Amino acid sequence: AHTKELFNQSAIREETSILLDEKIMQSFHIYMQKRVLLMAIESLVSRKNITSKHIESCLELFSLQVGKEIHLPYELIVRRDYKGIMLMKATQKVAYCIDLQEGIQYINEAQCEVEIRRVDKERISQNNENIYTKYIDYGKIKSGLQMRTRNASDFIRLPGGSKKLKKLFTDDKISRAIRDTLPLIVDGNEVVWIIGNRLNANYYITDDTKEILEIQ
Secondary structure, eight states: OHHHHHHHHHEEEOSSEEEEEHHHHHTSOHHHHHHHHHHHHHTTSOOTTOOHHHHHHHHHGGGSOTTOEEEETTTEEEEEOSSEEEEEEOOOOOOOEEEOOSEEEEETTTTEEEEEEEEOGGGOOGGGOBTTBEEEEGGGOSSOEEEEOOOTTOEEEETTEEEEHHHHHHHTTOOHHHHTTOOEEEETTEEEEETTSOBOGGGOOOTTOOOEEEEO
């Protein structure tokens, strides 16, 4: 029961991953750290082929740099994350690329619905924007909007200049576990919007904007 209590204090659970918080874990006795780690492993895979050597290697990750990882039986990956150590099941990367049209579209691969419509400049106030609604300058679109997962050459323009997406993910401390699955709205290799996150400064509405696209 004590192990379960400590596990609940230190673990952040997602569907296919568990993050063990470094600061909380380090406050436990080493014996309890091992017990908590084993409980985390058991909640994702079988413990049958997990040895004490595996457990020690996992705990050593706390002293290594972010991004270091070890592979355990049953395709379990344990990786040093910004906040601690992340345990996750290796999954097939789902790469997709879907052309976006005006109107409502359900994107099965991203499990989300996208609505795109042109709106009058007079009728919008950017105060209406929220984390899942953005307004962009329709005239700035070059090759057409798509929703997809990331490519190596992707970049985004921020108020301070252009940045490679990989660098942005590192700077914004976006976990490696989700980088390949984050849905992006792109215009060629230029990322227009990391959904739920940053918007490309090049597509902001300005006084010169003639037509506005609302993406929800």
